[in-house]
Amino acid sequence: MSDPDVVLEARRRRTFAVISHPDAGKSTLTEALALHADAITQAGAVHGKAGRRGVTSDWMEMERQRGISVTSAALRFTYRDTILNLVDTPGHADFSEDTYRVLTAVDCAIMLLDAAKGLEPQTLRLFDVCRHRGIPIVTFINKWDRPGQDALALLDAVEERLAIRPTPITWPIGLAGDLQGLIDRRREDEVVGFSRAAGGATAATARVLDPAAMSQNSAYRTAVEELDLLSSVGAEHEPEAFLAGKATPVYFGSAVSNIGVRHLLDGIIDLAPSPAPRPTVSGAPRPLDADFSGVVFKVQANMDRAHRDRIAFVRVCSGRFDRGMQVVHAATGRPFSTKYASALFGQERSTLETAYPGDVIGLVNATALRVGDTLCTGRAVAFPPLPAFAPEHFAVLRPQDLSRVKQFRRGVTQLDEEGVVQVLVSDRRGEQAPVLAAVGPMQFDVALHRLAHEFSAPGVLEPLTYQVARRTDAAGAPVLERAPGVEVFTRTRDGALLAVFPTPWRLASVSRDHPGVRLDPMLDNP
Numbered sequence: 001m002s003d004p005d006v007v008l009e010a011r012r013r014r015t016f017a018v019i020s021h022p023d024a025g026k027s028t029l030t031e032a033l034a035l036h037a038d039a040i041t042q043a044g045a046v047h048g049k050a051g052r053r054g055v056t057s058d059w060m061e062m063e064r065q066r067g068i069s070v071t072s073a074a075l076r077f078t079y080r081d082t083i084l085n086l087v088d089t090p091g092h093a094d095f096s097e098d099t100y101r102v103l104t105a106v107d108c109a110i111m112l113l114d115a116a117k118g119l120e121p122q123t124l125r126l127f128d129v130c131r132h133r134g135i136p137i138v139t140f141i142n143k144w145d146r147p148g149q150d151a152l153a154l155l156d157a158v159e160e161r162l163a164i165r166p167t168p169i170t171w172p173i174g175l176a177g178d179l180q181g182l183i184d185r186r187r188e189d190e191v192v193g194f195s196r197a198a199g200g201a202t203a204a205t206a207r208v209l210d211p212a213a214m215s216q217n218s219a220y221r222t223a224v225e226e227l228d229l230l231s232s233v234g235a236e237h238e239p240e241a242f243l244a245g246k247a248t249p250v251y252f253g254s255a256v257s258n259i260g261v262r263h264l265l266d267g268i269i270d271l272a273p274s275p276a277p278r279p280t281v282s283g284a285p286r287p288l289d290a291d292f293s294g295v296v297f298k299v300q301a302n303m304d305r306a307h308r309d310r311i312a313f314v315r316v317c318s319g320r321f322d323r324g325m326q327v328v329h330a331a332t333g334r335p336f337s338t339k340y341a342s343a344l345f346g347q348e349r350s351t352l353e354t355a356y357p358g359d360v361i362g363l364v365n366a367t368a369l370r371v372g373d374t375l376c377t378g379r380a381v382a383f384p385p386l387p388a389f390a391p392e393h394f395a396v397l398r399p400q401d402l403s404r405v406k407q408f409r410r411g412v413t414q415l416d417e418e419g420v421v422q423v424l425v426s427d428r429r430g431e432q433a434p435v436l437a438a439v440g441p442m443q444f445d446v447a448l449h450r451l452a453h454e455f456s457a458p459g460v461l462e463p464l465t466y467q468v469a470r471r472t473d474a475a476g477a478p479v480l481e482r483a484p485g486v487e488v489f490t491r492t493r494d495g496a497l498l499a500v501f502p503t504p505w506r507l508a509s510v511s512r513d514h515p516g517v518r519l520d521p522m523l524d525n526p
């Protein structure tokens with residue numbers, strides 16, 4: 001049944017993620033955003049990296065320390081009457097396909113750069129995923145309170161390496177390390193100065209400065225000149241270009257001192273898109289006010305050590321979700337009870353009563369749910385499968401205990417279905433020795449652990465030296481198989497043919513020698 005409130009509720013939501021390289025300041029920025037949004041009263045400097053890394057999300061630790069409302073999958077807060085759902089992208093230690101998949105749950109991403117380091121490898125990889133999925137990107141250049149690169153040079157790097165046009169919204173007065181204020185181009189070049197709070201423990205106080213009084217300040221004059229230069233090359237915000245992923249609004253600041261963070265939050269609300277109707281496999285988007293539907297984008301097992309459980313995180317795509325409602329698991333057609341839906345706030349897992357498009361809900365004990373599954377009420381709906389990403393780690397998997405081969409095979413099939421790892425087979429190696437392929441090596445650890453503990457069928461991995469995979473086709477496979485150093489596999493999940501190469505250089509030389517052979521970096525393109 002159509003519900004007019006749903007469209008209004010969707011309109012006041014923004015669902016986004018922060019993509020960055022480790023150490024750029026994602027945790028600090030997350031806290032600073034929540035601080036501005038009054039979700040917590042004191043951000044406090046982020047301490048003790050060691051404790052925050054590992055299997056548990058950074059946020060769970062934050063939540064433990066500060067008692068703020070955090071799920072391990074999404075942080076939810078209200079600002080200017082807008083509900084912000086900040087979806088966590090797991091950090092370095094557990095970098096894997098999961099990291100990529102959570103990006104399917106957001107409508108926008110903040111690309112966070114360290115002013116000194118600029119574009120770093122993990123940022124580039126995550127950026128590619130956003131681009132592939134058409135997710136608009138807002139850029140925040142962080143750590144302007146300490147020495148770093150030149151602002152214009154950073155913009156040049158973004159434009160050249162990412163082929164996206166940077167359109168600054170705020171502009172720093174003063175070089176990195178000598179930040180004297182920000183000019184806000186969206187507010188007729190309003191100048192904001194900050195009085196630093198001690199240690200960044202609370203938000204730096206911002207005050208509007210009189211440009212006339214700044215006219216003798218050389219840093220201010222330089223900033224104005226730079227802005228004139230930017231205007232002359234047309235670096236102005238254009239909503240269509242941003243939403244099409246062709247331009248990125250840029251903000252400058254310092255997350256640790258809470259400088260520029262409010263501008264960024266305002267940008268997310270004013271510029272970033274609210275949830276839109278999601279395309280279904282039939283091509284027609286599901287209207288926001290259609291019956292409830294949602295997609296599982298993350299499944300986490302054993303979050304609570306006290307009881308072994310499995311939580312499925314669902315991004316609401318359409319309709320209104322009410323806790324307790326009967327939904328249908330689209331893959332099996334079976335009903336699924338949502339009595340145990342929770343927002344997973346804190347250790348208490350406070351119960352969630354209602355949710356709208358853009359929101360993230362956690363379903364406890366969702367053993368039947370897999371990443372990519374759809375839940376719905378009313379007319380059945382299927383959303384396109386989540387993308388599979390190019391693996392970079394490969395290893396042959398063998399059973400340790402030959403008397404447990406049956407259980408071992410069952411385990412491998414299960415892990416394959418869940419998308420824990422990609423399973424590759426070839427005639428050359430035979431079915432007895434499947435090759436596991438992963439985006440991050442931690443996926444292997446998870447696979448081995450689960451084989452040993454859930455199936456009592458421990459496995460042994462023998463690493464292969466391949467580094468790059470490309471999708472090929474039936475015409476290309478025999479040609480590639482004859483190329484020295486190259487192997488071709490069938491991915492069991494979908495029958496895709498993948499060619500793997502020992503190095504990017506080998507890939508380059510093979511594609512030069514065989515220009516007609518398909519070598520597609522997008523593994524999920526049929």
Ligand code: G4P
Pocket residue numbers: 020021022023024025026027028029045046047048049091142143144145146253254255256257
């Ligand atoms: P991550 O989640 O992206 O890995 O980064 P995190 O927030 O943990 O920040 C990484 C380091 O960068 C931390 O320092 C943090 O304090 C610092 N940082 C974050 N934002 C800023 C900023 O705007 N300016 C400056 N100068 N530093 C910033 P650390 O020394 O590793 O930890 P800590 O002892 O300071 O907590």
